[in-house]
Amino acid sequence: MTAAISILALLAGAYLVAVLEGWVSMGRMSITGPLASGAAMLGRESFVPKRRDRVFFEVAPPLLLVSALLAAAVLPLSPGLIVADLATGALFVNAALAYVMVALLMAGWAPNGAYAMVGGFRFLGQLVAYSMLIVMPITAVAMRAESLVTTEVVESQAALPNAIYQPIGFVLFLLAGMAVCFLPPFDLPTAPGELAGGVEAEYTGWRLAVFRLARLVLVVTVAAAVSVFYLGGWLGPVFPPWAWSAAKTLAVAALMLLAGRHVPRLRETHVLEWGWKVGIPLALLNIFVVGVMILVVG
Amino acid sequence: MTAFQQYALLLAMAAATIGFVFCLYVIGKYLAAPRKEEGEDTPAASGNLPEEAAWARYHPRYYGYALLFLAFDMEMAYMYPWAVVYKELGLVALLDMGVFLSILFLGLLYGWSQGALRRQ
Numbered sequence: 440m441t442a443a444i445s446i447l448a449l450l451a452g453a454y455l456v457a458v459l460e461g462w463v464s465m466g467r468m469s470i471t472g473p474l475a476s477g478a479a480m481l482g483r484e485s486f487v488p489k490r491r492d493r494v495f496f497e498v499a500p501p502l503l504l505v506s507a508l509l510a511a512a513v514l515p516l517s518p519g520l521i522v523a524d525l526a527t528g529a530l531f532v533n534a535a536l537a538y539v540m541v542a543l544l545m546a547g548w549a550p551n552g553a554y555a556m557v558g559g560f561r562f563l564g565q566l567v568a569y570s571m572l573i574v575m576p577i578t579a580v581a582m583r584a585e586s587l588v589t590t591e592v593v594e595s596q597a598a599l600p601n602a603i604y605q606p607i608g609f610v611l612f613l614l615a616g617m618a619v620c621f622l623p624p625f626d627l628p629t630a631p632g633e634l635a636g637g638v639e640a641e642y643t644g645w646r647l648a649v650f651r652l653a654r655l656v657l658v659v660t661v662a663a664a665v666s667v668f669y670l671g672g673w674l675g676p677v678f679p680p681w682a683w684s685a686a687k688t689l690a691v692a693a694l695m696l697l698a699g700r701h702v703p704r705l706r707e708t709h710v711l712e713w714g715w716k717v718g719i720p721l722a723l724l725n726i727f728v729v730g731v732m733i734l735v736v737g
Numbered sequence: 738m739t740a741f742q743q744y745a746l747l748l749a750m751a752a753a754t755i756g757f758v759f760c761l762y763v764i765g766k767y768l769a770a771p772r773k774e775e776g777e778d779t780p781a782a783s784g785n786l787p788e789e790a791a792w793a794r795y796h797p798r799y800y801g802y803a804l805l806f807l808a809f810d811m812e813m814a815y816m817y818p819w820a821v822v823y824k825e826l827g828l829v830a831l832l833d834m835g836v837f838l839s840i841l842f843l844g845l846l847y848g849w850s851q852g853a854l855r856r857q
Contacts, residue, residue: 442746481764484771489778490790501758505751512747522750523743530817552780553791564799567806574813581820640781645765649758708856711802715854719809719845723838726816730831733824 442512442522448685449511452659453652456692460655463696477648485644488550495549499542500646504653506538511660515590517673517680528589529577532664536573536619539657540566543621543628543638546650550641558637562628564707565618568714569625572615575722576608579729580668593672600671604732607725609669611718616661616695618710620654623699627707662692801853805845812841 457473465472487496512522513531525531540562547559581587583604584595602609618625629637642650666672666687673680705713738746780791797803816834823830848854 442750446750481761482768484769485765486777488780501755504758505754508750508754509747512750523738523746525743526740550780551791552782554781556791556795560795560797563797564802567799567802570806571809571813574810575816578813578816578820581817582823585821585824587817587821635781644769645761648765649761707799711799712854715802715805715845716849720842723842726838727835730823730834734827734831 441520445512445516445520445522446508448516448681449508449656449659452663452685452688452692453655455689456655456658456696459693460658460696463700477652480648480651481645483644485646486641488552488641490551491641492549492551495545499546499549500642500649500653502538502545503542504649504656506535506542507653507657507660510535511656511663513589514660514663514667515593515672516684518590520681521590524588524590527587529581529587529592529668532589533574533577536661537570539619540570542653546638546642547628552641554634554636554640555638558628558630558634558640561630561707562621562638565621565625565627565710568710568718569615569618572611572714572718572722573619575719575726576605576612576615577668579605579608579726582726582729582733589667589672593667593674596671597674600669600674602669605669605725605729607721607728609665611722611725612669613665613691613695615718616665617699620658620661620695622658622695624702624705625699625710626704627710630704633704658692658695659688662695663688665691798857801848801855801857805848805853808841808844812837 454473458468458470461472462468469475510532513525513528513535515521515524543562544559547555547557547562549555580592580601583601584592586592586595596604621628627637629639634640639647639650663684666684670687670691672687673684675683678686815837819830819834
């Protein structure tokens, strides 16, 4: 029952994100727009390239969806409303999100098209840049919570949300989250206007519908992770817990969609340089600062 | 719920997702009635037909980063258990991991000085 409610909430969130993404990219809001374009995608033929890698081509879109859903399954909407309250929750989020790269690399490799493959390999480079900035800030969060259980991570922020306690980690995690969801300016694998759709280039029809849905779910999942790890999840006065979770998640999703809108797309080389020369030293500094603060302040 | 039940539930979720994707496939199959046309199955290449396979023509120029990434990724596996017991162990934990991380960070600096952090 809780699983069904959580997944319905996730899908509702994905729909709202779709409306929002249409709004920021098209300039006008359409409530039924995503439904119409989803139905249109299902009504189109799904082409399959001639010399493709059969397994990779079919597996990539569902795998992206599965990885986003599994990561969302360990994130709580309210104290009781969580699909699986795993003892290793925070680590599980990492593990599930790692498959985003696998799915996109498969999607890039499978159709035997030049644009798709460049997109896939670019995302692999992007992973090398952002992955540490997901893992290291979560470590600092776990240090404060003394636990990897996501509900305990939320409860550890009762006095002060982690966004204020460890602001460096918050900013790094938010940026890395945008890179996971390949939102602008980190939209290297799809690169609209440059790679003819990149990893999406050879996907049409129902397969593209699965791919797009997976990406929307991924945005909601990462926004929920930011809210759980840094903004205190369901904690908040007056309103019920689930409302706080939903509001924080949607606010983070909106921020992630809007933040890079007017920034030029970064080159893969520059993402890697920023990630390793600035990001990782800052993330290590964050762990150290949090460690000292826990010892001194408690 | 026991840990086993939780993982069973997650597995069931993954299976249900595959089922959902299969449903979309069936819907798509009956909604779209495509007509076979020549050339519809060639990958996009700006209007030109590709002459050779696209596989194996890409040079991942970030392999220097990728090697360093392996070292860091392995190290993070040790960080999680340490992070959980950090408050309990206190200063000892900070010093232990401080030494470990500073060695690793020196490795990063060394790699940087040798040109690992640039497009190869």
